[in-house]
Amino acid sequence: MASAPHHDLKLGTTLDETARQDFVATLRGFVLNDMAGDMSQVYEQDVKPRATREMGHEPATASEVHKAMRPNLTFKMYSSMRVNTQEMVWDSVREAVQREVPVWRPRLKQAGAKGPGTLHLNPDLEIPRSVSAIDVHLLPGNYDSEHGPEDASQGVWFDHGSAVFYMGLLGPDQGDIGRSISTFIKTKYPDFSPDKILDLGCTIGQNTLPWAQTYPDAEVHAIDVGAPVLRYAHARANALGVGVHWHQMNASSLDFEDETFDVVWSSMFWHEVPIKDIRKAFKEAYRVLKPGGLMLHMELPPNSTLSAYDGFYLDWDSWYNMEPFYKSFRDQDPKALCVEAGFPADGFAQYVVPSVNWFGEEATKQAVDEQGKFDQNTGRFANGISWYSFGAWKPE
Amino acid sequence: MTDELQLPRHTRGKRPHFFEDPAVDQMMSVVLAMAAEVSVLYDRVDAMQRLMDEKGSLSRAELEAYQPDEAAAAERQARREAYLQRIFRVVRREAGTFSTEEAETYTAEVEAELSPGS
Numbered sequence: 328m329a330s331a332p333h334h335d336l337k338l339g340t341t342l343d344e345t346a347r348q349d350f351v352a353t354l355r356g357f358v359l360n361d362m363a364g365d366m367s368q369v370y371e372q373d374v375k376p377r378a379t380r381e382m383g384h385e386p387a388t389a390s391e392v393h394k395a396m397r398p399n400l401t402f403k404m405y406s407s408m409r410v411n412t413q414e415m416v417w418d419s420v421r422e423a424v425q426r427e428v429p430v431w432r433p434r435l436k437q438a439g440a441k442g443p444g445t446l447h448l449n450p451d452l453e454i455p456r457s458v459s460a461i462d463v464h465l466l467p468g469n470y471d472s473e474h475g476p477e478d479a480s481q482g483v484w485f486d487h488g489s490a491v492f493y494m495g496l497l498g499p500d501q502g503d504i505g506r507s508i509s510t511f512i513k514t515k516y517p518d519f520s521p522d523k524i525l526d527l528g529c530t531i532g533q534n535t536l537p538w539a540q541t542y543p544d545a546e547v548h549a550i551d552v553g554a555p556v557l558r559y560a561h562a563r564a565n566a567l568g569v570g571v572h573w574h575q576m577n578a579s580s581l582d583f584e585d586e587t588f589d590v591v592w593s594s595m596f597w598h599e600v601p602i603k604d605i606r607k608a609f610k611e612a613y614r615v616l617k618p619g620g621l622m623l624h625m626e627l628p629p630n631s632t633l634s635a636y637d638g639f640y641l642d643w644d645s646w647y648n649m650e651p652f653y654k655s656f657r658d659q660d661p662k663a664l665c666v667e668a669g670f671p672a673d674g675f676a677q678y679v680v681p682s683v684n685w686f687g688e689e690a691t692k693q694a695v696d697e698q699g700k701f702d703q704n705t706g707r708f709a710n711g712i713s714w715y716s717f718g719a720w721k722p723e
Numbered sequence: 724m725t726d727e728l729q730l731p732r733h734t735r736g737k738r739p740h741f742f743e744d745p746a747v748d749q750m751m752s753v754v755l756a757m758a759a760e761v762s763v764l765y766d767r768v769d770a771m772q773r774l775m776d777e778k779g780s781l782s783r784a785e786l787e788a789y790q791p792d793e794a795a796a797a798e799r800q801a802r803r804e805a806y807l808q809r810i811f812r813v814v815r816r817e818a819g820t821f822s823t824e825e826a827e828t829y830t831a832e833v834e835a836e837l838s839p840g841s
């Protein structure tokens with residue numbers, strides 16, 4: 328089922344809208360669990376043996392699996408249903424946003440004004456074409472479209488749409504990624520107590536707030552290029568009583584001083600950024616990090632850690648979900664990216680963290696003693712998920 | 724009065740398509756949208772029945788404001804899941820197909836009967 332956001336900026340939805348959202352969330356579960364299971368079975372039983380015969384070797388890369396799968400009927404049905412479901416996610420909340428937001432604009436403003444957080448927009452910031460020119464994962468208008476003065480609609484749309492999208496997997500506040508990983512880090516490194524934390528590409532702050540909650544004494548800053556998502560992030564955080572400082576900034580060129588932060592964090596960010604901007608942003612992360620600080624990113628696991636089939640399965644989004652930078656990021660070696668940015672090779676770290684929402688907090692805490700294991704549920708939005716994260720420590 | 728808000732209904736760029744005839748892709752979209760509407764109707768009927776059971780009467784305001792309790796929500800969710808398995812039964816056939824010699828022979832015989840040379 329969909330799980331509606333829990334704060335007083337929740338949209339009012341009608342009986343039928345709620346039913347439509349519940350249907351779409353259930354359909355997504357069906358596609359991502361049942362249909363995805365069928366597709367991997369069909370691959371093993373029909374597609375792989377045939378492709379192996381034709382090519383003279385087993386499909387060895389994600390692209391070879393993709394080519395072999397493309398004519399298959401189960402692949403077509405899965406893909407068609409996934410594209411439609413993605414469109415239906417956003418469409419199932421569009422009317423409610425359209426109806427309600429104009430009515431509760433004053434409420435949004437109030438929540439923004441009351442604190443404890445602050446908002447710093449920069450109307451002169453040039454929005455990268457990778458955001459302004461496309462509709463990433465098929466949200467019409469993306470993160471940056473404004474439909475009036477001081478508009479936050481795209482942020483509201485994103486919040487309520489993602490409640491349908493995640494099928495309740497990420498908990499009522501959709502903050503499971505930030506919660507699982509910050510809990511994991513705090514348990515694994517009990518003596519590490521960050522004073523200042525930065526989140527890159529925060530959108531509406533779903534995975535920013537858990538860091539502020541895990542480290543209540545830390546000052547938390549978050550940046551994004553999209554003004555509407557930041558306006559809403561700010562109001563939402565205030566409504567939830569969590570103080571974060573929101574800035575409209577480009578991750579590839581940060582306005583912060585050198586050596587400002589103990590943690591530079593991001594979640595699901597890099598796969599939406601062109602590789603040349605990623606390289607700049609990693610250098611920026613190194614620059615603003617204090618000695619002894621940690622840069623840590625939750626992302627999809629890189630293709631090199633996955634079987635050809637699992638790589639194909641995750642690459643699907645780059646072909647069909649308006650995610651043009653997704654594959655080029657996943658083809659990178661995470662360690663090489665960190666080293667290129669200035670981190671020492673032995674400072675590199677990666678963690679596979681079981682989801683708190685799925686497995687419970689104890690399981691997440693216990694995982695600190697295990698060497699992270701990659702499996703087919705790593706980074707995959709389905710039952711039994713664990714999160715992949717990587718990064719590096721800056722030397723003292 | 725508040726300002727009207729118009730959100731875009733479509734994304735920029737081409738929609739991906741998977742079938743030889745793009746009409747099939749459009750039909751899939753229509754079928755899925757219809758499937759959603761049937762489920763919406765079902766949930767509405769279910770809400771009416773539950774309110775009738777509980778109160779013996781039904782008002783529009785109560786119906787529109789209906790919120791299932793935990794047990795009802797679980798039943799409604801199970802209904803949605805079973806509904807998807809029913810309507811997509813045929814789609815799931817590929818992965819589960821197994822055959823017997825008799826079944827294959829039968830298919831071959833039918834195909835031979837219908838082939839132009841026979």
Ligand SMILES: C[S@@+](CC[C@H](N)C(=O)[O-])C[C@H]1O[C@@H](n2cnc3c(N)ncnc32)[C@H](O)[C@@H]1O
Pocket residue numbers: 455457458470504527528529530531532533534550551552553556576577578579593594595596599600604
């Ligand atoms: C997938 S979302 C991130 C989701 C979010 N971190 C979370 O965990 O919910 C990607 C975000 O990155 C932002 N973005 C894209 N390019 C950027 C850049 N160069 N600098 C800062 N933000 C950027 C987009 O506006 C968008 O809000």
